Amino acid sequence: xxxxxxxxxxxxxxxxxxxxxxxxxxxxxxxxxxxxxxxxxxxxxxxxxxxxxxxxxxxxxxxxxxxxxxxxxxxxxxxxxxxxxxxxxxxxxxxxxxxxxxxxxxxxxxxxxxxxxxxxxxxxxxxxxxxxxxxxxxxxxxxxxxxxxxxxxxxxxxxxxxxxxxxxxxxxxxxxxxxxxxxxxxxxxxxxxxxxxxxxxxxxxxxxxxxxxxxxxxxxxxxxxxxxxxxxxxxxxxxxxxxxxxxxxxxxxxxxxxxxxxxxxxxxxxxxxxxxxxxxxxxxxxxxxxxxxxxxxxxxxxxxxxxxxxxxxxxxxxxxxxxxxxxxxxxxxxxxxxxxxxxxxxxxxxxxxxxxxxxxxxxxxxxxxxxxxxxxxxxxxxxxxxxxxxxxxxxxxxxxxxxxxxxxxxxxxxxxxxxxxxxxxxxxxxxxxxxxxxxxxxxxxxxxxxxxxxxxxxxx
Amino acid sequence: xxxxxxxxxxxxxxxxxxxxxxxxxxxxxxxxxxxxxxxxxxxxxxxxxxxxxxxxxxxxxxxxxxxxxxxxxxxxxxxxxxxxxxxxxxxxxxxxxxxxxxxxxxxxxxxxxxxxxxxxxxxxxxxxxxxxxxxxxxxxxxxxxxxxxxxxxxxxxxxxxxxxxxxxxxxxxxxxxxxxxxxxxxxxxxxxxxxxxxxxxxxxxxxxxxxxxxxxxxxxxxxxxxxxxxxxxxxxxxxxxxxxxxxxxxxxxxxxxxxxxxxxxxxxxxxxxxxxxxxxxxxxxxxxxxxxxxxxxxxxxxxxxxxxxxxxxxxxxxxxxxxxxxxxxxxxxxxxxxxxxxxxxxxxxxxxxxxxxxxxxxxxxxxxxxxxxxxxxxxxxxxxxxxxxxxxxxxxxxxxxxxxxxxxxxxxxxxxxxxxxxxxxxxxxxxxxxxxxxxxxxxxxxxxxxxxxxxxxxxx
Numbered sequence: 004x005x006x007x008x009x010x011x012x013x014x015x016x017x018x019x020x021x022x023x024x025x026x027x028x029x030x031x032x033x034x035x036x037x038x039x040x041x042x043x044x045x046x047x048x049x050x051x052x053x054x055x056x057x058x059x060x061x062x063x064x065x066x067x068x069x070x071x072x073x074x075x076x077x078x079x080x081x082x083x084x085x086x087x088x089x090x091x092x093x094x095x096x097x098x099x100x101x102x103x104x105x106x107x108x109x110x111x112x113x114x115x116x117x118x119x120x121x122x123x124x125x126x127x128x129x130x131x132x133x134x135x136x137x138x139x140x141x142x143x144x145x146x147x148x149x150x151x152x153x154x155x156x157x158x159x160x161x162x163x164x165x166x167x168x169x170x171x172x173x174x175x176x177x178x179x180x181x182x183x184x185x186x187x188x189x190x191x192x193x194x195x196x197x198x199x200x201x202x203x204x205x206x207x208x209x210x211x212x213x214x215x216x217x218x219x220x221x222x223x224x225x226x227x228x229x230x231x232x233x234x235x236x237x238x239x240x241x242x243x244x245x246x247x248x249x250x251x252x253x254x255x256x257x258x259x260x261x262x263x264x265x266x267x268x269x270x271x272x273x274x275x276x277x278x279x280x281x282x283x284x285x286x287x288x289x290x291x292x293x294x295x296x297x298x299x300x301x302x303x304x305x306x307x308x309x310x311x312x313x314x315x316x317x318x319x320x321x322x323x324x325x326x327x328x329x330x331x332x333x334x335x336x337x338x339x340x341x342x343x344x345x346x347x348x349x350x351x352x353x354x355x356x357x358x359x360x361x362x363x364x365x366x367x368x369x370x371x372x373x374x375x376x377x378x379x380x381x382x383x384x385x386x387x388x389x390x391x392x393x394x395x396x397x398x399x400x401x402x403x404x405x406x407x408x409x410x411x412x413x414x415x416x417x418x419x420x421x422x423x424x425x426x427x428x429x430x431x432x433x434x435x436x437x438x439x440x441x442x443x444x445x446x447x448x449x450x451x452x453x454x455x456x457x458x459x460x461x462x463x
Numbered sequence: 464x465x466x467x468x469x470x471x472x473x474x475x476x477x478x479x480x481x482x483x484x485x486x487x488x489x490x491x492x493x494x495x496x497x498x499x500x501x502x503x504x505x506x507x508x509x510x511x512x513x514x515x516x517x518x519x520x521x522x523x524x525x526x527x528x529x530x531x532x533x534x535x536x537x538x539x540x541x542x543x544x545x546x547x548x549x550x551x552x553x554x555x556x557x558x559x560x561x562x563x564x565x566x567x568x569x570x571x572x573x574x575x576x577x578x579x580x581x582x583x584x585x586x587x588x589x590x591x592x593x594x595x596x597x598x599x600x601x602x603x604x605x606x607x608x609x610x611x612x613x614x615x616x617x618x619x620x621x622x623x624x625x626x627x628x629x630x631x632x633x634x635x636x637x638x639x640x641x642x643x644x645x646x647x648x649x650x651x652x653x654x655x656x657x658x659x660x661x662x663x664x665x666x667x668x669x670x671x672x673x674x675x676x677x678x679x680x681x682x683x684x685x686x687x688x689x690x691x692x693x694x695x696x697x698x699x700x701x702x703x704x705x706x707x708x709x710x711x712x713x714x715x716x717x718x719x720x721x722x723x724x725x726x727x728x729x730x731x732x733x734x735x736x737x738x739x740x741x742x743x744x745x746x747x748x749x750x751x752x753x754x755x756x757x758x759x760x761x762x763x764x765x766x767x768x769x770x771x772x773x774x775x776x777x778x779x780x781x782x783x784x785x786x787x788x789x790x791x792x793x794x795x796x797x798x799x800x801x802x803x804x805x806x807x808x809x810x811x812x813x814x815x816x817x818x819x820x821x822x823x824x825x826x827x828x829x830x831x832x833x834x835x836x837x838x839x840x841x842x843x844x845x846x847x848x849x850x851x852x853x854x855x856x857x858x859x860x861x862x863x864x865x866x867x868x869x870x871x872x873x874x875x876x877x878x879x880x881x882x883x884x885x886x887x888x889x890x891x892x893x894x895x896x897x898x899x900x901x902x903x904x905x906x907x908x909x910x911x912x913x914x915x916x917x918x919x920x921x922x923x
Contacts, residue, residue, distance in 0.1 A: 025653065075702075079650050082796040099799045103608050122603040131595035131602075135588045142591075143582040145777040148563050178638045178780065181803040189674065190539050193485065210800035214649065242535075317605040318807035320638065320780070336542040339559045340670035343641040346806065347778035 010045050014053035017043065019062065022073055025216065029075030033063060082213055092412040092419075093429040095206040105424060112453050113415070113426030115205075115254065116317055117399065117446045121372065123315055123356060123365045130355035134348065141351050145344030148335055150176025150323075154354040158323055165251075165286065166298030167307060169325045175335055176345050180284050180310030180322040181207065184247065186334050187280055187306055187324070188215045189341075197243040201229055203402070203431030203440070205254045205282075208247055221433030222246075224256055226393040228264035231271070238275040245278050251293050252285040255431045255442035256402040257395025259293040269299055276304075283309040287366050288373060290397045302327055311353050314366065321349045373399055376445040383454050384443065387461055392440070399446045402428075404439055406461060411441050417460040423453055470505050474513035477503065479522065482533055485676070489535030493523060542673055552872040552879075553889040555666040565884060572913050573875070573886030575665075575714070576777055577859065577906045581832065583775055583816060583825045590815035594808065601811050605804030608795055610636025610783075614814040618783055625711075625746065626758030627767060629785045635795055636805045640744050640770030640782040641667065644707065646794050647740055647766055647784070648675045649801075657703040661689055663862070663891030663900070665714040665742075668707055681893030682706075684716055686853040688724035691731070698735040705738050711753050712745035715891045715902035716862040717855025719753040729760050736764075743769040747826050748833060748858045762787055771813050774826065781809045833859055836905040843914050844903065847921055852900070859906045862888075864899055866921060871901050877920040883913055 021027040033039065036054065040047045054071050057063045063071045083096055091097040102114045134141060149155060155171035162169055177183040192198065194216035200208050202221025212219045220237055223230040229248070237243060250260040260268075272279055281296045286309060297307035302325060310322035324334060338345070356362060374397070381391055381401065388406040395401060405411055411427035418425050428440025481487040493499065496514065500507045514531050517523045523531045543556055551557040562574045594601060609615060615631035622629055637643040652658065654676035660668050662681025672679045680697055683690040689708070697703060710720040720728075732739055741756045746769060757767035762785060770782035784794060798805070816822060834857070841851055841861065848866040855861060865871055871887035878885050888900030 028653070079790065079793060080797070081793045082800060083793070096796050096799065099803070100608050100795075103605055103799070103804055116605070119599040119603045122599070124599050124602060127602045128595045131591055135591035135595065139579040139582070139584050141778060142584060142587045143579045143776045143778055145563050145576070145772075148560050178642075178806075179802055179804075181801065182638075185801040193488070207800065207803060210796070214797055214800045312605075312803075316603045316808065317804060318601060318603055318811075320802075320804075320806040320809070330539065333539060333541045333543070335560075336556050336670070337540070337674055339556065339563070340542060340667065340674045341641065341645040342639055342780075343559070343667060343772075344563055344639075344777060344780075346638075346780040346809065348776065348812075349780070349806065349809070351778075352808075 007049065010049045011053045011056070014039075014043060014045060014049060015057055018053065018057060022062065023081055025080070027073050029073050031073055032069070033071040033073065035070060080214075082210060090412055092415045093427050095210040095430060098206060098426070098430050099210065101424060109422050109424055110447070110450050110453050110456075111424045112443050112448045113424050113441070114444055114447055115426075116313055116444075117369070121369055121446055123362060126356045126359050126361050126365060127316055127319075127352070129359060130352045133355045134351050137351060141347065144347060146176070146347035146350060148339060149174070149331075150345045151347065151350040151354060154350050154357075155323075157354065157357060158325075162307070162325060165283070165292055165295045167295055167302070167325065169302055169307075173302070173328050173331050174323055174325045175331050175338065176350055177308075177322040177324060177338065178342060178346060179320045180282060180308060180312065181211065182342070183308040183310070183322045183324045184208075184211060184280060184282065185214075186337050186341075187308075188212070188217075188245075189337055190330070190334055191245055191278055192217050196245070197241045199234070199237055199243045199246040200433060201248055201253065202433050203255050203428065203437050204247070204433075205249070206430045209433065217244075219433050224253065224258065226256075226258045227261035228258070228268065231264065231267055234268065235271055238271055238277065242275070243277060245280060246272070247280045247282065248296075249282050249285065250296050251283050251289055252395065252398035252400070254285070255400050255426070256393060257398050257400040258393050259396055260296070262294045265294045265296055265299055269296060269305075272304060279305045281305055281307050283307060284313055285398055287314045288370060288398045290370060290374075297325065306330070311357075314369075315353060315356055319349045319352055320346055321353045370397065373397065373446060376448065377401065380443060380445040380448040383448070387454065387457055389441065389457070399444045401443050401445060403441050403443060405441055407439075409461070410438055412438065414441070414457075414460055417463070418456050421456045421460075423456045467509065470509045471513050471516070474499075474503055474505060474509060475517055478513065478517060482522065483541055485540070487533050489533050491533055492529070493531040493533065495530060540674075542670060550872055552875045553887050555670040555890060558886070558890050559667060559670065561884060569882050569884055570907070570910050570913050570916075571884045572903050572908045573884050573901070574904055574907055575886075576773060576904075577829070581829055581906055583822060586816045586819050586821050586825060587776055587779075587812070589819060590812045593815045594811050597811060601807065604807060606636070606807035606810060608799060609634070609791075610805045611807065611810040611814060614810050614817075615783075617814065617817060618785075622767070622785060625743070625752055625755045627755055627762070627785065629762055629767075633762070633788050633791050634783055634785045635791050635798065636810055637768075637782040637784060637798065638802060638806060639780045640742060640768060640772065641671065642802070643768040643770070643782045643784045644668075644671060644740060644742065645674075646797050646801075647768075648672070648677075648705075649797055650790070650794055651705055651738055652677050656705070657701045659694070659697055659703045659706040660893060661708055661713065662893050663715050663888065663897050664707070664893075665709070666890045669893065672707075677704075679893050684713065684718065686716070686718045687721035688718070688728065691724065691727055694728065695731055698731055698737065702735070703737060705740060706732070707740045707742065708756075709743070709745065710741050710756050711743050711749055712855065712858035712860070714745070715860050715886070716853060717858050717860040718853050719856055720756070722754045725754045725756055725759055729756060729765075732764060739765045741765055741767050743767060744773055745858050747774045748830060750830060750834075750857045757785065766790070771817075774829075775813060775816055779809045779812055780806055781813045830857065833857065833906060836908065837861065840903060840905040840908040843908070847914065847917055849901065849917070859904045861903050861905060863901050863903060865901055867899075869921065870898055872898065874901070874917075874920055877923070878916050881916045881920075883916045
């Protein structure tokens with residue numbers, strides 16, 4: 004293709020992308036040829052030709068004397084066509100699908116959950132048998148609007164352990180932790196709002212926020228929480244609406260928020276009227292509880308949430324939100340409108356398993372196994388010159404720097420060929436500045452073939 | 464309060480409402496005092512006073528020389544404050560909460576589901592015990608992206624019975640039927656789009672669409688489907704994006720779409736590039752299968768969906784969507800982004816119960832019981848001069864006209880005092896033209912006290 008042809012195609016692609024991502028809506032006028040040429044730093048004739056071709060395709064149409072307009076109807080929302088294209092190895096949507104699709108023979112040191120054999124299997128089987136004998140209303144009925152009262156009481160008691168005082172009426176059960184965040188986004192966000200996330204952060208936050216069509220801004224994460232200078236600068240220049248974080252054990256770094264950082268962060272948030280979402284999904288893995296923003300703030304501007312996917316079962320969907328009473332009331336309307344009742348059966352199984360006398364022992368044994376696996380995995384990775392950025396106090400994740408000059412996406416691609424699914428750093432990084440990092444899940448690193456494959460790929 | 468004070472308060476309320484419903488966004492300029500006065504048919508001085516008071520409250524602020532602006536940040540989305548205020552007896556959000564809250568002693572002839580004792584209890588208990596013995600991956604793992612392959616195969620075979628040919632790869636499991644519709648709305652709609660619904664229709668469609676901030680337009684429903692003249696006129700004047708309906712057994716009328724209407728409806732939709740969502744949640748209650756839009760159209764512009772809440776269990780959340788392959792692909796990205804995996808455990812329980820040899824017999828016996836209850840309930844209601852608008856072929860609903868001159872919301876309010884929850888017509892009607900209708904669920908009408916209460920209220 005000639006250079007001119009390439010440039011015309013690039014302009015056409017960019018305009019198609021803007022239509023697909025709905026930044027150009029049907030019926031709106033495209034920028035003038037001259038303005039577009041200046042904005043895209045191409046010649047006027049390139050834009051003229053691109054507009055004419057798109058008009059010939061019916062994507063846009065001209066109105067004599069008034070310019071070019073986007074043809075309707077509005078394009079369906081295709082997340083995969085929104086925002087800059089990423090290689091699939093670091094594309095949040097692709098990674099989620101890949102991890103969910105993988106079968107038992109795949110090795111998954113990059114995945115975000117425990118192996119089946121580490122979960123509370125005996126307890127779950129017991130809970131299912133208990134529920135199989137429960138009242139017919141447990142088996143057949145919709146849940147009450149807020150969800151199973153007994154489970155909300157248990158959650159309120161558990162939260163006291165993290166310093167969060169909240170009555171059960173201010174806790175709403177959801178279908179999952181992800182649904183909990185999604186409801187909060189619906190409640191608080193408008194397309195175009197700015198949302199702060201940690202850089203790096205859990206990759207599905209990027210996909211979820213993309214679905215809400217907000218502007219995602221990453222704040223560099225340090226071993227004691229977000230970088231406060233960057234956080235403060237973002238508050239001053241971007242007026243963000245929301246900040247989403249994990250404050251117990253951070254995904255993917257395994258770091259923990261310090262009390263000083265938590266306090267300063269909240270003071271900044273108060274001055275800027277910023278709402279904070281604290282996803283506490285890894286709470287049960289903690290050995291020494293870290294400070295919780297919700298505890299410091301008393302659930303005034305912090306919304307606290309979690310689920311049981313990491314500790315009990317990801318197959319049973321159940322999550323929760325604790326928030327201000329008036330916010331819970333509006334979130335409840337949104338939950339009923341968009342998913343009607345919650346999963347009453349799932350809530351009953353969770354309740355039965357959580358209050359089973361064996362659960363605490365099970366979690367203690369998981370913590371011990373994780374601590375041992377952490378030591379072993381760090382040692383084995385260090386022999387490959389893969390080094391932890393920070394040594395986590397607890398949890399399943401370590402965030403590691405790979406040998407100098409190598410690219411994590413390349414390594415992930417090569418390892419995938421050998422049936423080893425890795426989690427390359429840029430999948431977690433909004434700024435794409437983590438190309439030399441990999442996240443490892445120590446609970447999924449028991450198999451020698453992982454290190455053999457890594458060694459082979461690194462030496463090639 | 465003086466009349467002037469009342470007018471000022473009314474203008475202030477209206478502006479607060481527009482800010483709450485985000486039709487006035489933070490940072491935007493309010494209409495000039497003169498324009499606002501004209502639009503609201505009040506005096507200029509009333510608007511001046513209202514603006515000043517709102518500015519004193521900090522809701523808006525003035526910039527000298529350029530007018531009044533909405534103060535930020537954007538208000539959280541409160542469904543209950545959006546759109547015209549309705550009495551709570553006919554407010555979709557209130558009715559949903561009320562039905563979900565009600566306890567075992569409440570009589571619920573207005574509710575939308577079967578009594579527990581009519582559900583497939585023995586089968587569900589068996590299915591739960593089966594799943595309690597399943598592989599640990601069934602108990603603990605996330606579902607695959609599309610959801611349990613075996614269940615999708617069963618659904619594909621069931622749909623063939625309704626004339627819908629669809630491969631299992633074009634079926635995606637969801638957390639519920641409501642989530643299925645919500646994902647489709649996210650995929651296809653922009654705030655401000657026009658969506659057609661039946662008038663009357665299932666009341667939660669109103670709440671769900673309100674959450675998507677679209678313009679809801681009701682099309683009068685006839686005993687053979689939507690009124691085609693009104694439908695055609697709406698297509699010509701409003702360019703709707705979507706039409707949501709039930710084509711098997713219609714909620715709340717119990718009517719069935721005729722083949723002629725289905726065919727003409729689809730021809731109209733094709734000419735106007737309208738997408739149709741067909742919610743088939745009552746399919747299993749049908750005695751003679753009605754035509755399905757998805758069967759006529761071959762899943763080109765029709766999206767077909769359903770769930771198991773009405774026949775198996777509402778406590779187990781599981782629904783499905785069948786649609787064009789490219790749409791399923793985008794819907795899958797949206798599902799993962801906003802709820803991550805689906806409920807693998809729920810899908811396994813549904814699968815086990817549906818394929819149990821007893822399920823078909825159970826459903827046949829439910830159909831018989833419904834047919835008998837339909838006859839008895841119609842007879843009993845007729846003695847109270849409450850008459851069916853149409854005699855349904857099957858299902859649990861009858862849509863009845865109450866005695867002349869009475870108001871269904873008043874009757875519902877009075878019956879609620881006596882512990883009887885009714886479903887007044889206007890809860891289902893976008894145009895609020897069903898004030899003389901009630902929806903009865905014949906499966907919930909077995910208790911004499913319902914008719915005694917109705918008789919007492921009607922004679923008072």
